[in-house]
Amino acid sequence: MVEVIGAGFGRTxxxxxxxxxxxxxxxxxxxxxxxxxxxxxxVRWTAALRGDREALRAAVAGYRATADFPGCLLWRELRELFPDAKILLSVRDPERWYRSAAETIFDPLMDQVFAKLGPETVELMAALAERGFRHTSREAAIAWFTRHNAEVRATVPSEKLLVYRVSEGWAPLCAFLGAEVPPEPFPRINDADDFTAAADNFLGGA
Known part of the structure; x- marks a missing residue:
């Protein structure tokens, strides 16, 4: 059962x-x-993005939380399936988000990666594009990002929502989830350089 729904876009x-x-x-x-x-x-996520609730339920079966795409675009539907779940909206400055997205998830190189992963992934990306995941212009991308975040903030009751920047570390996240602060440092994973290097390595080694 999903207990935490990540509503924040990738690159946050x-x-x-x-x-x-x-x-x-x-x-x-x-x-x-x-x-x-x-x-x-x-295939499951493609169907879920196109309105199949049972496909969505199957896609998250066995998971206790979600983060990133495509789940962040289906936060409303996930909330209907799991009404007791808390909503975690990871955010960052819109301009910095766009620069990071343009260098990674919106990089034309990724089309080659998706094509090598197979037709199912290509169709998934088409379904994501239908929900707004496409790079048309800086202005359109930032408007999509800010509109999404505003809709989450306006819809979710404050007691169920954490608007969160990863730079804040453990304290607000643990307080929100009722968890103890771990002794280990907060994880810092997958900056833009790592992402691009991984894509390059995949294409070079495939």
């Missing part, structure tokens, strides 16, 4: 969020990384 520290949630016992936490290379998961 979602890999670090995933690591933190799992360290706090809210694992496994679903992330876009779980889908890539898994055609069954890609």
């Amino acid at each position: 520290g979602t890999m670090s969020v995933r690591g933190a949630l799992e360290a706090l016992g809210f694992g496994p936490c679903h992330h876009m990384a779980d889908i890539l290379g898994d055609p069954v998961a890609a």
Whole structure:
């Protein structure tokens, strides 16, 4: 059963969020990384993005939390399936988010990665594009980002919502989830350079 729904877009520290949630016992936490290379998961999420609630339920079966795409685009639907779940909205400055996204998830290089992963992944990306995940312009991307965050803030009751920057570390996240602060440092995972290097290595080694 999903207990924490990550409503924050990719490139807001979602890999670090995933690591933190799992360290706090809210694992496994679903992330876009779980889908890539898994055609069954890609098919389920494609159907979920196009309105199939049972496909969504199957896509998150066995997970206690979600983060990143595509789950962040289905936060309303996940909240209907799991009404007791808390909503975690990871955020960052819109301009910095756009620069990071343009260098990573919106990089044309990623089209080659998705194509090599197979037709199921290509179709998943088409379904994501139907929900707004596409790079048209800086202005359009930032408007999409800010509109999404505003909708989450306006919809979710304050007691169920944490608007969170990963730079804040453990304290607000642990307080929100009722968990003790772990002794280990907060995870810092997947900066833009790591992301690009991983994509380059995949294409070079595939």
